[in-house]
Amino acid sequence: MLPEIFGDAAREAVDTALPPDEHGWRELLLSFEHEEAAAHRLAGFGAQVEVLSPPAVRERLLATAQGILSRYGAGVVRSMDSPSWRLVKRNPQAGN
Numbered sequence: 001m002l003p004e005i006f007g008d009a010a011r012e013a014v015d016t017a018l019p020p021d022e023h024g025w026r027e028l029l030l031s032f033e034h035e036e037a038a039a040h041r042l043a044g045f046g047a048q049v050e051v052l053s054p055p056a057v058r059e060r061l062l063a064t065a066q067g068i069l070s071r072y073g074a075g076v077v078r079s080m081d082s083p084s085w086r087l088v089k090r091n092p093q094a095g096n
Contacts, residue, residue: 006041009030010028036060038057038061039051039060039061042061043061
């Protein structure tokens with residue numbers, strides 16, 4: 001899945017990585033434009049990824065996760081069929 005999302009650099013990282021450990025995890029070395037880009041791009045993988053280093057990316061990833069939880073509420077589970085979900089398209093001309 002990583003090569004499809006991150007391109008040829010990720011394919012090389014996957015191809016040269018050691019086999020999975022006893023828990024099924026593989027360590028990869030990936031490069032990003034900057035720390036914020038790394039955190040935001042990796043956040044989409046949720047618990048399927050763990051950043052080992054650098055610590056600044058781990059901290060940014062944690063801050064991203066906390067931001068998501070504060071936006072959507074920790075522990076709140078809603079059905080996508082629930083009438084309480086709605087998509088609001090804002091009108092930029094109306095100033096809202």
